[in-house]
Amino acid sequence: MLTAHKLLSQGQGLAPALLKRAATVELDWDVRQKSRFDATDSQGRQIGVFLPRGTAVRGGDVLVAEDGSLIRVIAAPQPVLVITACTEHGTPFDLTRAAYHLGNRHVPIELQPDHLKIEPDHVLADMLRAMHMTVVEACEAFEPEGGAYAAAAHGHAHAHGAHHSHGHDDPAAATDKPKRGLIPINIPVAAAAAAPHVHGPGCNHGHDHGH
Secondary structure (H helix, E strand, O other): OEEEEEEEHHHOOOOHHHHHHOEEEEEOHHHHOOOEEEEEOOOOOEEEEEOOOOOOOOOOOEEEEOOOOEEEEEEOOEEEEEEEEOOOOOOOHHHHHHHHHHHHOOOOOEEOOOOEEEOOOHHHHHHHHHOOEEEEEEEEOOOOOOHHHHHHHOOOOOOOOOOOOOOOOOHHHHHOOOOOOOOOOOOOHHHHOOOOOOOOOOOOOOOOOOO
16 A cells, blocks of 8 residues: 655646646545545555645645655545525625524535535525525535635645734734634624525515525
């Protein structure tokens, strides 16, 4: 069995020709969120992956085996719930509200401009439909948001120096730091506390959100 102890985020620094020739391994999120796992690549080789604890593997990342060979990771399609705002009666802001309520339940969420994805959960699906969201079952790759700290560890965050300032008018703003446990979603406090959307008598909201 080959072992892999190194991960190149999105194949950073590798020539396209090398990536094209690399073996591949297709993994769902349940496996990719682990830092240690076994897998079989497209060449039939058994790979033992041993990464630093807390590392999550993303589709497009490249594992480097002990013999120097490369294994490109593909995010495998898996059952998910795709959540969108109701096109007939909703607004894009409804998606933000849905992400806020899901985040309060510590649910892994994939954030996209026009939809959200979560793993199947009939209780959450019912909650979202009660909020007038459209919830559809699908089989697609799942890449949930890792949070600000995870993004920094994965090499995607903007690095700040110890005395770096963004030039805010309020000097105290430059010292603000993200608090652990908060959801990485910018949402006004007033909006977060807003009452659930209620349709009036003339809204004719008679369509089914369960499609």
